[in-house]
Amino acid sequence: MAKLPKAVSQLIESFERLPGIGPRSAQRLVFYLLHNPEERLKEFADRLLALKKETVLCSRCHQISETDPCPICSDPSRDQTKLCVVEEPLDVIALESSGTYDGLYHVLHGVIAPLNNVGPDQLYLHDLAKRLDGVKELVIATNPTMEGEATALYIKEFLEQSSQVDVSKLKITRIGHGLPVGADIEYADGVTLKRAMEGRREI
């Protein structure tokens, strides 16, 4: 039986390891790349190598950055009394592009998910308490999923029990839940509608 050259099947294997890419898509991607000029492949390879070499995690907020501390942590014009906890680096980018938040961030790099063997120790949670000196509001902006909600609750209880934090001086808030802008009430799920009712405000 005819086989694919080793160079082709190995690259297919590398693509298959990526999330959401199955054997058929991996084949298609590799045969697409075969029609690319060699410089394009070299550029792709160089960028893969640069990914880890040219980035660091900010030692304060754990955001992916070129510098340590990252541009947000080292910007004195940001509101140092607000700290927003998010799951992933991309959440910071999304919140920043919304332009509604001017405080600092803390990236957990995950959520507590017992089914996937992710406990609090696997997250960047250990140094959160140390960062709360002078912070007046802690916004917990984990995703509105089961894991995100559980993590938010865990953080609240963890800080209340911590001897390092005076929770009486700290306002802990959760990012608002409800209908996304442009949504249709008719098609909204029950839990979202319940949250939207609970979160109603005077106009």
Place this chain on the structure above:
Amino acid sequence: MAKLPKAVSQLIESFERLPGIGPRSAQRLVFYLLHNPEERLKEFADRLLALKKETVLCSRCHQISETDPCPICSDPSRDQTKLCVVEEPLDVIALESSGTYDGLYHVLHGVIAPLNNVGPDQLYLHDLAKRLDGVKELVIATNPTMEGEATALYIKEFLEQSSQVDVSKLKITRIGHGLPVGADIEYADGVTLKRAMEGRREI
């Protein structure tokens, strides 16, 4: 506004260029790779570089191969009187794994698609006539799409008009169309049913 490190955004751009990968999937893939160990990234990069360096197109059938001629073209036990024209290298692999064909192949690397500016000159068609010496049957196994059908017709007419080929001695066949095994007549489309009726055989 916060921006992603250059190494991250450039790699996202490289992934976005691949077919079927949009901006969101590209972001997700890059952040997945950030959590990979550096050796894994190096392996991926090396394989990208090896893709073109360690493969050649067979000068006879234009299949992707480690050697020239490819294992199929250099195998004397294959039936040298049959030649099967296919669109892409993966079609050869699929036909080989079906185990029903023992002749030689000719890979076009595409189909005639005027809407995408692909004419006969962009395909490996020019040397097809030269390969027909001693060939008794030419199986045209382009895909049963509009472009594949048009290409099959073009090849037939091109060979009939060619002075190099004696078509009276050459049987030109088209791969069979009809219902795929396991399909349901109830859900089959009209064109497929028409082809299945036309292609009916005595049992």
